[in-house]
Amino acid sequence: xxxxxxxxxxxxxxxxxxxxxxxxxxxxxxxxxxxxxxxxxxxxxxxxxxxxxxxxxxxxxxxxxxxxxxxxxxxxxxxxxxxxxxxxxxxxxxxxxxxxxxxxxxxxxxxxxxxxxxxxxxxxxxxxxxxxxxxxxxxxxxxxxxxxxxxxxxxxxxxxxxxxxxxxxxxxxxxxxxxxxxxxxxxxxxxxxxxxxxxxxxxxxxxxxxxxxxxxxxxxxxxxxxxxxxxxxxxxxxxxxxxxxxxxxxxxxxxxxxxxxxxxxxxxxxxxxxxxxxxxxxxxxxxxxxxxxxxxxxxxxxxxxxxxxxxxxxxxxxxxxxxxxxxxxxxxxxxxxxxxxxxxxxxxxxxxxxxxxxxxxxxxxxxxxxxxxxxxxxxxxxxxxxxxxxxxxxxxxxxxxxxxxxxxxxxxxxxxxxxxxxxxxxx
Amino acid sequence: xxxxxxxxxxxxxxxxxxxxxxxxxxxxxxxxxxxxxxxxxxxxxxxxxxxxxxxxxxxxxxxxxxxxxxxxxxxxxxxxxxxxxxxxxxxxxxxxxxxxxxxxxxxxxxxxxxxxxxxxxxxxxxxxxxxxxxxxxxxxxxxxxxxxxxxxxxxxxxxxxxxxxxxxxxxxxxxxxxxxxxxxxxxxxxxxxxxxxxxxxxxxxxxxxxxxxxxxxxxxxxxxxxxxxxxxxxxxxxxxxxxxxxxxxxxxxxxxxxxxxxxxxxxxxxxxxxxxxxxxxxxxxxxxxxxxxxxxxxxxxxxxxxxxxxxxxxxxxxxxxxxxxxxxxxxxxxxxxxxxxxxxxxxxxxxxxxxxxxxxxxxxxxxxxxxxxxxxxxxxxxxxxxxxxxxxxxxxxxxxxxxxxxxxxxxxxxxxxxxxxxxxxxx
Numbered sequence: 137x138x139x140x141x142x143x144x145x146x147x148x149x150x151x152x153x154x155x156x157x158x159x160x161x162x163x164x165x166x167x168x169x170x171x172x173x174x175x176x177x178x179x180x181x182x183x184x185x186x187x188x189x190x191x192x193x194x195x196x197x198x199x200x201x202x203x204x205x206x207x208x209x210x211x212x213x214x215x216x217x218x219x220x221x222x223x224x225x226x227x228x229x230x231x232x233x234x235x236x237x238x239x240x241x242x243x244x245x246x247x248x249x250x251x252x253x254x255x256x257x258x259x260x261x262x263x264x265x266x267x268x269x270x271x272x273x274x275x276x277x278x279x280x281x282x283x284x285x286x287x288x289x290x291x292x293x294x295x296x297x298x299x300x301x302x303x304x305x306x307x308x309x310x311x312x313x314x315x316x317x318x319x320x321x322x323x324x325x326x327x328x329x330x331x332x333x334x335x336x337x338x339x340x341x342x343x344x345x346x347x348x349x350x351x352x353x354x355x356x357x358x359x360x361x362x363x364x365x366x367x368x369x370x371x372x373x374x375x376x377x378x379x380x381x382x383x384x385x386x387x388x389x390x391x392x393x394x395x396x397x398x399x400x401x402x403x404x405x406x407x408x409x410x411x412x413x414x415x416x417x418x419x420x421x422x423x424x425x426x427x428x429x430x431x432x433x434x435x436x437x438x439x440x441x442x443x444x445x446x447x448x449x450x451x452x453x454x455x456x457x458x459x460x461x462x463x464x465x466x467x468x469x470x471x472x473x474x475x476x477x478x479x480x481x482x483x484x485x486x487x488x489x490x491x492x493x494x495x496x497x498x499x500x501x502x503x504x505x506x507x508x509x510x511x512x513x514x515x516x517x518x519x520x521x522x523x524x525x526x527x528x529x530x531x532x533x534x535x536x537x538x539x540x541x542x543x544x545x546x547x548x549x550x551x552x553x554x555x556x557x558x559x560x561x562x563x
Numbered sequence: 564x565x566x567x568x569x570x571x572x573x574x575x576x577x578x579x580x581x582x583x584x585x586x587x588x589x590x591x592x593x594x595x596x597x598x599x600x601x602x603x604x605x606x607x608x609x610x611x612x613x614x615x616x617x618x619x620x621x622x623x624x625x626x627x628x629x630x631x632x633x634x635x636x637x638x639x640x641x642x643x644x645x646x647x648x649x650x651x652x653x654x655x656x657x658x659x660x661x662x663x664x665x666x667x668x669x670x671x672x673x674x675x676x677x678x679x680x681x682x683x684x685x686x687x688x689x690x691x692x693x694x695x696x697x698x699x700x701x702x703x704x705x706x707x708x709x710x711x712x713x714x715x716x717x718x719x720x721x722x723x724x725x726x727x728x729x730x731x732x733x734x735x736x737x738x739x740x741x742x743x744x745x746x747x748x749x750x751x752x753x754x755x756x757x758x759x760x761x762x763x764x765x766x767x768x769x770x771x772x773x774x775x776x777x778x779x780x781x782x783x784x785x786x787x788x789x790x791x792x793x794x795x796x797x798x799x800x801x802x803x804x805x806x807x808x809x810x811x812x813x814x815x816x817x818x819x820x821x822x823x824x825x826x827x828x829x830x831x832x833x834x835x836x837x838x839x840x841x842x843x844x845x846x847x848x849x850x851x852x853x854x855x856x857x858x859x860x861x862x863x864x865x866x867x868x869x870x871x872x873x874x875x876x877x878x879x880x881x882x883x884x885x886x887x888x889x890x891x892x893x894x895x896x897x898x899x900x901x902x903x904x905x906x907x908x909x910x911x912x913x914x915x916x917x918x919x920x921x922x923x924x925x926x927x928x929x930x931x932x933x934x935x936x937x938x939x940x941x942x943x944x945x946x947x948x949x950x951x952x953x954x955x956x957x958x959x960x961x962x963x964x965x966x967x968x969x970x971x972x973x974x975x976x977x978x979x980x981x982x983x984x985x986x987x988x989x990x
């Protein structure tokens with residue numbers, strides 16, 4: 137008999153079929169066994185009139201008759217005839233995967249990641265993540281962006297930042313890319329619109345629920361813009377398309393977390409950072425410390441404000457101070473202390489950062505001088521601005537944070553398959 | 564006036580339009596100027612009855628009248644009325660981008676990558692690369708694979724290999740992933756079928772036309788296989804779909820390299836490595852040195868054999884010796900000196916490597932002992948084989964090599980935007 141996939145079962149009503157998959161639930165009820173089996177195409181309940189000699193999590197092959205059953209998920213079940221154990225467990229797992237909720241400490245969940253990932257509720261996170269990737273790839277192509285892959289090994293720890301990991305590279309040192317920033321800007325001079333999905337590495341010694349040291353950034357850069365609004369409006373459009381995808385394909389996975397559907401407004405509201413500071417001081421009695429641009433509490437309150445004033449889960453905060461933004465950020469023409477830099481806040485947390493960039497060589501050099509950046513090792517980047525770069529800008533969107541916020545996960549680490557933090561390099 | 568995109572021009576026949584883009588060619592012919600302009604959606608010739616005050620590679624805005632013109636690319640041209648320079652070059656470029664062929668040394672081409680990428684023939688490589696990524700993403704999803712992203716920072720230089728880059732990771736050392744091998748296998752226990760598109764890092768001191776130290780691997784891993792043929796047949800199917808995509812969407816880019824269309828057989832031929840050794844010795848008088856499994860010359864001859872005997876650009880070479888394959892490769896049940904490991908050769912070069920993997924804990928430990936691998940730092944990987952892993956296997960497909968071989972590029976470095984080798988870490 138040939139294996140059929142579980143999503144093909146309805147086509148075989150009343151007939152015998154052979155399926156293969158993993159046992160993801162096992163219940164006995166008055167002499168009858170119910171064995172839930174999952175393959176890569178779906179899940180199906182198999183019913184047995186006898187004691188089954190198999191264990192939770194086993195890889196099995198089942199022969200049985202497809203039966204219409206209104207109470208079953210998908211309207212069908214399999215009346216089991218024969219079960220073969222393809223592969224079984226040699227040890228008791230450290231926790232019970234058949235429970236509806238795992239209820240593990242984050243540390244335990246992550247220490248036993250290869251096993252905890254098998255739980256349907258954990259699986260759901262990464263099924264949504266898969267849909268998110270597909271949605272971003274598709275939406276970006278629809279908008280005329282070309283997919284690129286840029287190097288993660290760099291000669292110099294440029295961008296003026298300190299948070300680079302150092303590598304031994306043959307006889308030299310090298311550094312891991314914090315972002316594809318320089319390369320995606322260069323590519324605007326080639327394809328005008330580019331996007332990249334790739335890992336970024338941040339040597340930041342954070343211990344928070346919103347940071348990891350390696351994550352997947354959804355990057356974009358686009359040319360011939362009028363101003364930063366072209367960027368935010370394009371990002372808005374992409375977010376709406378992504379959420380449409382998640383609703384269309386991710387329903388069952390969202391439901392695992394009690395989410396009926398996800399909503400993104402066609403017109404995300406905007407606020408200038410300086411105005412936001414005033415508003416949250418007046419409205420919520422919270423004052424952002426003077427020496428920083430924004431902090432997590434202010435982001436949370438920006439989210440609250442967006443919800444209360446605009447009935448929106450999203451808000452763009454714009455015009456971040458030049459002192460807090462990288463040298464390549466374009467300064468506001470009205471107030472050179474401010475920039476055309478923005479963040480996108482979703483449910484009270486920053487999920488994207490972007491800006492209009494400087495596209496003129498002299499302006500770039502002036503900005504660097506002011507920030508005391510030498511430019512050593514960045515010549516290849518600076519030089520391209522001598523060759524007719526158009527006005528441009530882009531964003532970096534944190535893929536894992538989107539999922540964290542949609543599902544209300546306690547930590548972004550739950551949205552990373554094998555997260556990396558200061559203490560964790562394994563599994 | 565609103566900007567329109569160049570691919571929308573046919574809809575505006577006879578009307579005035581405003582376009583923006585980069586000048587990618589500039590010819591003067593008896594008082595008339597022909598200015599070829601490119602935006603992210605296409606290319607269009609603009610014609611001027613006067614001397615144009617603009618330079619090659621400038622970013623410009625043009626207002627003009629759309630005119631039907633049979634001799635023009637796409638059947639239309641723009642009769643220019645007004646040109647505005649949005650951004651111009653401050654320096655003469657180091658080579659002439661308006662020439663049909665750049666004819667640069669590889670070193671020059673790569674040293675000036677931000678500029679050389681603007682040449683239409685170089686652009687074509689990365690437009691095809693974009694289509695390749697889209698094709699792989701789409702084909703893998705069609706076959707039920709879930710997209711995953713696994714960590715590139717590892718605690719241990721495992722897999723038994725020596726070619727790992729070492730990183731300073733806070734107070735510890737870490738290593739850059741050579742492949743997603745362990746993680747994609749673990750994920751077979753979760754989703755049964757997974758794929759990943761991501762960078763891999765190889766600290767191999769190669770100086771060849773077929774190696775770079777960072778490249779994008781198209782990985783896959785699948786469970787519940789009967790034998791290694793399930794893997795090679797799935798890879799065959801994926802290759803056929805990718806080539807279909809390249810023909811459908813990549814025509815103009817392929818033509819830049821004189822390629823009319825690309826062909827992949829529905830049934831790629833197979834040969835055992837031991838047979839291949841005999842055949843190329845007898846037929847082509849070449850003997851693979853006794854201490855290695857295969858070398859580039861033998862791959863070239865395998866390609867020649869596939870073409871001559873099977874009229875195929877592809878051939879699977881199977882049953883590589885256990886001594887030359889990683890410990891997780893399943894040994895042949897008929898001859899334990901051999902494995903169910905394979906390579907896929909395309910036009911005489913290996914583009915993919917794969918195998919059926921060991922899925923039983925005891926067998927894995929036995930293989931490791933034989934290869935004198937300690938298993939330190941690999942516990943998370945080894946332990947999952949105590950929990951009912953199904954028979955499985957997969958491949959790693961070199962994305963850049965596919966493009967190299969399709970276009971007949973002299974070096975794989977031409978198919979990488981910003982390649983990394985022993986000497987090159989910039990741009």
